[in-house]
Amino acid sequence: MRPRDVIKTLKDSGLRGRGGGGFPTGIKWELCAKSPGEKKYVICNADEGDPGAFMDRSVLEGDPHALLEAMALCGYAVGSDEGYIYVRAEYPIAVKRLEIAIRQAREYGLIGQNILGTDFSFDLHIRLGAGAFVCGEETALMTSIEGNRGEPRPKPPFPAVHGLYGKPSNINNVETFANVPQIILNGAAWFKGMGTKRSPGTKVFALGGKINNTGLVEVPMGTPLRTVIYDVGGGIPKGKKFKAVQTGGPSGGCIPASLLDVPIEYDSLVEIGSMMGSGGMIVLDEDNCMVDIARFFLDFTVDESCGKCTPCRVGTRRMLEILNRIVSGHGQEGDIEKLEQLAESIMDTALCGLGQTAPNPVLSTIRYFRDEYDAHIRDKHCPSHHCKELLHLEITDKCRGCTACARVCPAGAITGESRGQHVIDTEKCIKCNSCIEKCRFDAIIKV
Amino acid sequence: MNDMIKLTIDGLEVEVPQGATVLDAARKANVRIPTLCFLEEINEIGACRMCVVETGARTLQAACVLPATQSMVVKTNTRRVRHARKTVLELILSNHDKKCLSCIRSQNCELQRLALELEVTDDNAFTGERIEYPLDDLSPSIVRDNNKCINCRRCVSTCYTTQAVGVIGPIDRGFETSIETAWDTPLSETACIGCGQCINACPVGALREKEESPKVWKLLHDPDKIVVVQTAPAVRAALGEEFGLPMGTNVTGKMVAALRRLGFDQVFDTDFTADLTIMEEATELIGRIKNQGVLPMITSCSPGWVNYCETFYPDFIPNLSSCKSPHEMMGAVIKSYYAEKAHILPKDIAVVSVMPCTAKKIEAGREELAANGYPDVDAVITTRELARMIRSNGINFLNLKDEDFDNLLGDSTGAAAIFGATGGVMEAALRTAYEIITGETLQALDFHAVRGLEAVKEADVKLGSLSLKVAVAHGTANAKTLLDSIRAGEKTYDFIEIMGCPGGCVNGGGQPIVSAEERLRHDPRIYRAKALYAADAGMTYRKSHENPGIKRIYEEFLGEPNSHKAHQLLHTHYTPRNKYKYREKSVS
Known part of the structure; x- marks a missing residue:
């Protein structure tokens, strides 16, 4: 196969970026291949940072050679002789196994000078991330490899033109690369036989939250969310009611029960206000407060903002402050509108994907x-009885006066005579729920 | 013209060359796009998002970093754009102290101006936490107030790229991001050279000079002090801007008049000691050449540069001319020659320097610069501080009648006038060195090869039979390039002029601040230098050694250039400095 044949196969396969954006991989490689320049780089984004997601980690630890093979193929296709794997330092086993795999590949002549006796040479370096989520953003990742503070740069120019050290670069995520050797081996038609027309192939998800079977799940694209949650995931534990599923990590959105039959595809998820992202999938049940869920994810992005551009640095923080006051019972009329206004501006003006998608959990x-x-x-009421500051515990007339609750209360908030009705002093109550768990008569309720 | 790019901005067709940004194209189409973090060629990072425009892309794009492309359709003023810009500005304001009334940059603040232009009606549109930062005012030259900082990073880029110093940068991340020194030490404990270029880059009041005007007012109100003021060559070329005069207006006469109104007892001209510097420096150079001394000799007028040399290139200390900078020479001469003439004790004299420079504030505090047992200079104020003093004294600057400097130390030449522009000291020195060496009268006085804004200027100069290789660098990043080439053995020179600030003193860290947008139209380095070269061309005397006052001071007081007395009063020495000054402290 000539380099252009590799690219053609990839284009024909319809493989799209598994890191979140869903950009057609073959076109990306072609742009880099056509970009003028003697020196080019191939980069693997292994800075998997979404909370609870470990799809890439499983590939890095389980089959690092798939990645090396794909990167060498990419080097061959785009005309690059040097690659970087940017992997988060929090994956020590992955790093160790990558190092072993690179050593093995060098020994076998699968990377290095004159690979398999050809005049194609390609070698790899590992770079460790220092724990910044934003370094999963491709331009920030490259800035970090260059030894600078990991901050994104404006696009355009895109990495294919002006990437690492200013040279044309092709950057893909681990899972994307891992698909490549199989596509080259089995052909584009084989790959297109799975998934949907617009999103061929399979996708790995990290299924978590209120679900019976947690862990990694690989399904063909186009599988409805309902199948993943109820068939593969085994449904919601303790007979609780499904409320929503959060996809796409901190940049994604929450999908309600009414949309569970939507097929999992890049475009369909975006249409309903979420996104594929790298494959995080967190199931929420009736006990989850959706305002608090939005606050949780936004808190993550606020914390991980690099601070370079104004909307992300200040805007997301202001949104978080509004959410904080809503969940603590100090929300004001107009807060929702203010959140929407801020969200709109942040999505429209932020420098990179992190800021542009940060409002997604709130908007959805x-x-x-x-x-x-x-x-x-x-x-001033939390319908899920989740937000502590909006919550009161009350003892109903089911109380038999057994005194168990008063004895377990760490705050001394419960009083009452033996065999008499007990009461909770809401001023003293710290809402730890110990009394509810202790009560044998279901006499204590959240209001 | 095939590689021109045609695009449409707000319906107007415009053509720009390859590599132009949408902001460039908009300027060409006479469409104004607001900017804040953008500082041409220095800070082009697209961080503040004030300049966003609609291009048909999914999100709005920052015009300052967006390459113009063929057939692009740009809209700069849609509802969407206006709303986004205003929100971004309101967000910046929500984390700013908004103490405009007491801010030194009020009415000269790019943030304030944008708030007005974008019709911000509620300066508390967004409220929330603001982080309170302590004031860093321990440096003698620069005060940092992060409560006003908007994180545009213009100072950071300036410190790194134009000055190659790099002592400030963003630390922490997200909302907590702030511009700090390493380990949060005060600026005074870093390798900061005090050049103040960061102040000139700052769009708001987060950086300013350490003000000494309160001290000057106190001196002026002290009946027991004879307060003598001197003004540097570059001050007169810029002071007028503070009073609304066009950039490049020479206001020498009004400046002198204003200083008298302020109550200074004597108004002397640093140009006089610029001429004196030339006498000493040219003589020193000839001495070094004749006696196989250390070459290249490098000028020492710029204290920002001297700090840079001592800190980053201490191996070049032997190359530095031993001459004090002109205002320090003036201080030493005032407290000796003038004191004698006027029958005043040096202790009763206070010397105030009006300088285009913030590094001079550090320089004045150097212990070795106290020739008469007292500091040569007692206080240094910047051009901006002088303007504020004039305004606060109720002086109508524009209506002042021109006055002359006081006699004794007020004469000057065209050679001194051009000290304020990059290459000026070199040119002045060459004029005098030529005549000393050849004994002939120099006919063509203008050395064009050393003028202008090229990063490093080089020339081979014939002084009779002597051939000199000279170089001129301005801005310490350019100095770094030059010194590295010498260190590497790639270049050899006999005489080098280095000024710490880009463009020389006319663009010093104490000069009137020119907004990023105004800089695009009027480069202060060019306009202010023009005023000085025009002054030079119109002077009776254009060579330092022709200055009658200079002849007199050598006859009456100093003897010969580089004489023992001259050395005592006019020359100094330098000390290598640790880049990591906080370490010195922790060791001791």
């Missing part, structure tokens, strides 16, 4: 669970 929860926001703001 407002879109599908606006009544929960209203309840927090207007009634």
Whole structure:
């Protein structure tokens, strides 16, 4: 196969970037191949940072050679002789196995000078990330490899033209690369036989949250969310009611029960206000407060913002402050509108993908669970009884006066005579729920 | 013209060359796009997002870093764009102290101006946490107030790229990001050279000079002090801008008049000691050449450069001319020659220097610069501080009638006038060295090869039978390039002029601040230098050794250039400095 044949096979296969963006991989390689320049780089983004996601880690630890082979193929296709794997330092086993794999590949002549006796040479370096989520953004990743503070740069120019050290570079995520050798071996048609027309192949998801079977799940693209959650995942534990599924990591959105039959595809998920992302999938049940879920994810992106551009640095923080006051019972009329206004501007003006998608969890929860926001703001009430500051514990007349609750209460908030009705002093109560767990008569309720 | 790019901005067709940004194209189409973090060629990072425009892309794009492409359709003023810009600005304001009334940059603040232009009606549109930062005012030259900082990073890029110093940068991340020194030490404990270029880059009041005007007011109000003021060559070329005059207006006469109104007892001209510097420096150079001394000799007028040399290139200390900088020479001469003439004790004299420079504030505190047992200079104020003093004294600057400097130390030549522009000291020295060496009168006085804004200027100069290789660098990043080439043995020179600030003193860290946008139209380095070269061309005397006052001071007081007395009063020495000054402290 000539380099252009490799690219053609990849284009024909319809493989799209598994890191989140869903950009057609073959076209990406072609852009880099056509970009003028003697020196080019191939980069693997192994800075998997979404909370709870470990798809890439499983590839790095389980089959690092798939990655090396793909990167060498990429080097061959785009005309590069040097590659970098940027892997997060929090994956020590992955790093160790990558090192072993690179050594083995060198020994076998699969990377290095004159690979398999050809005049094609390609070698690899490993670079460790220092724990910044934003370094999963491709330009920030390259800036970090260059030894600078990991901050994104404006695009365009795109990496294919002006990438690492200013040279044309092709950057793909681990899972994307891992698909490549199989496509080259089995052909584009084989790959297109799986998944959907617009999103061929399979996708790995990290299934977590309120679900019976947690762990990594690989399904053909186009599988409905319902199949993944109820068939593969085995449904919601303890007979609780499904409320939403959060996809796409901190940049994604929450999908309600009414949309569970939507097929999992790049475009369909974006249409309903979420995204594929790198494959995080967190299931939420009736006990989850959607305002608090939005706050949780936004808190993550606020913490991980690099601080370079204004909307992300200040804007996401202001959104988080509004959410904090809503969940603590200090929400005001107009807060939802303010959140929407900020979200719109941040998505429109932020420098990189991190900022542009940071408002997604907030917008999607407002879109599908606006009544929960209203309840927090207007009634100072959390419908899921999750937000502590909006919660009161009450002892109903089911109380038999057994005194178990009063004895377990760490705050001394419960009083009552033996065999008499007990009461909770809401001023003293710290809402630890110990009394609820202790009560044998279901007499204590959250209101 | 095939490689021109045609695009449409707000319906206007415009053509720009390859490599131009949308912001460049908009300027050409006379469409104004607001900017804040953008500082041409210095800080082009697309961080603040004020300049966003619609291009048909999914999100808005920052015009300052967006390459113009063929047939692009750009909209700069849609509802979407206006809303986004205003929100971004309101977000910046939500994390700014908004103490405009007491801010030194009020009415000269790019943030304030944008708030007005974008019709911000509620300066608390977004509220929330603001981090309180302590003031860093321990440096004698620069004060950092992060409560006003908007994280545009213009100072950071300036410190790194134009000055190759790099002592400030962003630390922490997200909302906590702030511009700090390494380990959060005060600026005074870093390798900061005090050049103040960061102040000139700052769009707001987060960086300013350490003000000494309160001290000067105190001196002026002290009946027991004879307060003598001197003004550097570059001050007169820029002071007028503070009062609305066009850039490049020479206001020498009004400046002198204003200083008298402020109550200074004597108004002397640093140009006089610029001429004196030339006498001493040219003589030193000839001595070094004749006696196989250390070459190249490098000028020492710029304290920013001297700090840089001592800190980053201590191996070049032997190359530095031993001459004090002109205002320090003036201080030493005032407290000796003038004191004698006027029958005043040196202790009763206070010397105030009005300088285009913030590094001079550090320089004045050097212990070795105290020739008469007292500091040569007691206080240094910048051009900006002088303007503020004039305004606060109710002086109507524009209506002042021109006045002359006081006699004794007020004469000057065209050679001194051009000290304020890069290459000026070199040119002045060559004029005098030529005549000393050849004994002939120099006919063509203008050495064009050393003028202008090229990063490093080089020339081979014939002084009679002597051939000199000279070089001129301005801005310490350019100095670094030059010194590295000498260190590597790639270049050899006999005489080098280095000025710490790009363009020389006319663009010093104490000069009136020119906004990023105004810089695109009027480069202060060019306009202010023009005023000085025009002054030079119009002077009766254009060579330092022709200055009648200079002849007199050598006759009456100093004897010969480089005489024992001259050495005592006019020359100094230098000390290598640790780049990591906080270490010195922790060791001791």
